[in-house]
Amino acid sequence: KGLGVLAELRLEANGVPASLVRLPKSAMERLEARPGDLLYLADNRWWLGGLRSVHVKAGPVRESGETLLINPEDILRGDLDPSRPVVVEKLM
Numbered sequence: 001k002g003l004g005v006l007a008e009l010r011l012e013a014n015g016v017p018a019s020l021v022r023l024p025k026s027a028m029e030r031l032e033a034r035p036g037d038l039l040y041l042a043d044n045r046w047w048l049g050g051l052r053s054v055h056v057k058a059g060p061v062r063e064s065g066e067t068l069l070i071n072p073e074d075i076l077r078g079d080l081d082p083s084r085p086v087v088v089e090k091l092m
Contacts, residue, residue, distance in 0.1 A: 007031055007088045008044055012067040013075060020059040022069040023088065031090040033058050038091040041068075043084055054078025055091070 007027040016022055021039065023031075033039065035058050042053035054074050062069065068088065075082055 008085050009066070009068040009088055010085050011075065011080065011082045012065075012069050013072045013082060014069040016059060016069050016071050018071045018073045019056050020071070021056045021074070022059045022062045024062045024064075024066050024068075026066075027068070027088065028058065028061050031088065033090045035060055040089045040091050041070075041078060041080070041086045042089075043080060044087050045084070052079045052081065054080065058090075 007030050009023065009027055021041070023033070037058045039056050039058055040053060041056060042050050054077050056070070056074055068086065080086060
């Protein structure tokens with residue numbers, strides 16, 4: 001259970017370590033994710049077919065805020081547009 005559950009969040013470039021993101025508590029609960037789980041982030045426009053996406057690991061839960069904290073390097077690596085929301089899916 002939990003696989004295939006999606007959350008849609010806005011990005012916030014922050015000084016978190018590369019390949020690690022911090023999600024709000026509500027998104028972590030919706031995804032049934034825990035720190036260390038593998039996540040897939042993709043631009044929310046389905047027609048891009050994953051061209052703008054990145055694999056990352058969930059970091060510590062954010063107790064406040066509604067954005068996903070991500071390292072600027074991961075934004076570049078995934079060719080993500082920080083002004084657009086991303087779809088988050090738990091893989092493992």
